[in-house]
Amino acid sequence: MLVITIAIIAGHIPPGTTNKDLWEAQKLKQAMFHPDTGEKIFAPFRMSGYVPFGWITVTGMLLPNPSWPTLIFWQWMNQSHNACVNYANRNATNVSYFLLGVQIIMDVFCF
Numbered sequence: 218m219l220v221i222t223i224a225i226i227a228g229h230i231p232p233g234t235t236n237k238d239l240w241e242a243q244k245l246k247q248a249m250f251h252p253d254t255g256e257k258i259f260a261p262f263r264m265s266g267y268v269p270f271g272w273i274t275v276t277g278m279l280l281p282n283p284s285w286p287t288l289i290f291w292q293w294m295n296q297s298h299n300a301c302v303n304y305a306n307r308n309a310t311n312v313s314y315f316l317l318g319v320q321i322i323m324d325v326f327c328f
Contacts, residue, residue, distance in 0.1 A: 221238055221239075222245045251305070270298070
């Protein structure tokens with residue numbers, strides 16, 4: 218199915234492709250590829266991967282009696298994962314590098 222999806226993105230449909238195959242390929246394309254850039258989104262940063270990959274961080278944050286270093290580490294992991302998900306699923310049609318820089322600085326210093 219991924220082969221059909223990639224072929225459709227490239228602009229041609231393989232012979233013998235059914236309507237069901239096309240709909241499945243469309244679902245894969247919408248779930249895996251960024252709509253503006255067309256780049257493949259890394260699995261942990263897709264919206265569909267938020268829960269399967271986020272449970273590790275949530276489990277770490279819910280550990281009983283955390284020490285300060287443990288608490289800081291899991292908060293950092295949570296914020297980093299959120300930032301990566303938001304960046305991977307951003308609106309990329311009109312990028313402002315100034316605003317992107319301000320956002321990165323605010324994320325680093327004001328977490």
